[in-house]
Amino acid sequence: MTALVRRAVMKLSLQFQTPSSLSLSPSSLSISKTPTPPSLFSFRHPLSHSTHASKTTTSPPPSFEFQLFIPPGIEPDEVNDSTVLPGSNIAVGPYAGDSHIKDVQFVKSSARARDCPKDNRPEFAVLGRSNVGKSSLINSLVRKKEIALTSKKPGKTQLINHFLVNKSWYLVDLPGYGFAKAPEAAKTDWSSFTKGYFLNKSTLVAVLLLIDASVPPQKIDLDCANWLGRNNIPITFVFTKCDKMKVAKGKRPDENIRDFQELIRQNYKQHPPWIMTSSATGMGRDELLLHMSQLRNYWDQ
Ligand SMILES: Nc1nc2c(ncn2[C@@H]2O[C@H](COP(=O)(O)OP(=O)(O)OP(=O)(O)O)[C@@H](O)[C@H]2O)c(=O)[nH]1
Numbered sequence: 001m002t003a004l005v006r007r008a009v010m011k012l013s014l015q016f017q018t019p020s021s022l023s024l025s026p027s028s029l030s031i032s033k034t035p036t037p038p039s040l041f042s043f044r045h046p047l048s049h050s051t052h053a054s055k056t057t058t059s060p061p062p063s064f065e066f067q068l069f070i071p072p073g074i075e076p077d078e079v080n081d082s083t084v085l086p087g088s089n090i091a092v093g094p095y096a097g098d099s100h101i102k103d104v105q106f107v108k109s110s111a112r113a114r115d116c117p118k119d120n121r122p123e124f125a126v127l128g129r130s131n132v133g134k135s136s137l138i139n140s141l142v143r144k145k146e147i148a149l150t151s152k153k154p155g156k157t158q159l160i161n162h163f164l165v166n167k168s169w170y171l172v173d174l175p176g177y178g179f180a181k182a183p184e185a186a187k188t189d190w191s192s193f194t195k196g197y198f199l200n201k202s203t204l205v206a207v208l209l210l211i212d213a214s215v216p217p218q219k220i221d222l223d224c225a226n227w228l229g230r231n232n233i234p235i236t237f238v239f240t241k242c243d244k245m246k247v248a249k250g251k252r253p254d255e256n257i258r259d260f261q262e263l264i265r266q267n268y269k270q271h272p273p274w275i276m277t278s279s280a281t282g283m284g285r286d287e288l289l290l291h292m293s294q295l296r297n298y299w300d301q
């Protein structure tokens with residue numbers, strides 16, 4: 001761990017305001033220090049679950065188990081609270097670098113995967129249910145109000161939109177899935193879309209899979225995470241709308257996040273990286289950018 005990286009994490013820790021009612025912070029949970037290289041998330045195939053469990057087999061304790069994402073370049077025993085990004089399970093390693101966004105340009109909208117830019121720059125795909133906050137997250141990351149168009153109505157983004165950041169890497173805003181009421185013309189054919197986009201993307205560094213933390217776990221999100229896992233596509237879970245604490249009924253974001261992670265643990269042997277964000281307050285923005293810089297720099301070498 002270099003002094004530079006340690007300083008960056010400490011600076012972020014100071015900037016980060018955890019809402020007082022949120023208890024999901026690395027220091028408040030038991031940490032299992034198992035290294036997880038970014039491109040090799042171990043996925044447990046659902047069919048590989050043992051069907052021969054003896055009667056004496058006990059199920060794992062119901063407590064939420066917190067597994068760190070330890071990037072290449074550091075050893076598990078080098079990780080401590082000051083090197084884990086606040087509101088996440090992500091340790092920062094030597095590949096983390098300058099995460100400052102100096103320049104962003106909208107490049108193009110593509111209807112099909114084969115129309116996307118072909119210049120081999122690394123890209124992060126922003127994926128999630130309609131209305132989860134994909135376009136808002138992109139605006140928040142690049143600090144431009146409406147470079148990606150947002151709307152209260154689900155189904156706003158209908159094309160694959162490429163944004164070039166610092167003239168070197170792409171953020172990709174994708175149409176949302178799971179919006180059953182979309183007009184026929186606005187529906188994305190997800191079966192051909194996923195095959196076309198995700199399975200032929202050698203430049204894909206990671207999928208940022210956005211999960212709405214203000215609602216309970218949704219089957220369609222779990223299905224999506226499992227599909228990406230089965231296809232060895234690296235993901236980072238980005239929990240959105242973590243500012244929405246005033247829910248009249250239902251659970252708080254941190255409780256929904258725990259429930260979601262319990263379900264993910266059934267299929268992932270190693271928990272993928274995850275981070276709490278809010279585009280409304282900026283929570284998690286700098287942390288997510290630092291995490292993306294380490295994935296990108298590792299991918300780039
Ligand atoms: N409170 C709160 N609202 C948010 C947040 N992120 C997004 N929203 C709101 O959620 C709605 C949908 O946001 P979008 O960014 O358009 O969502 P999207 O995932 O791009 O939606 P589609 O393009 O339809 O798939 C908008 O009204 C946003 O203002 C957040 O972090 N907190």
Ligand SMILES: [Mg+2]
Pocket residue numbers: 134135136149150156157173174
């Ligand atoms: Mg959108």
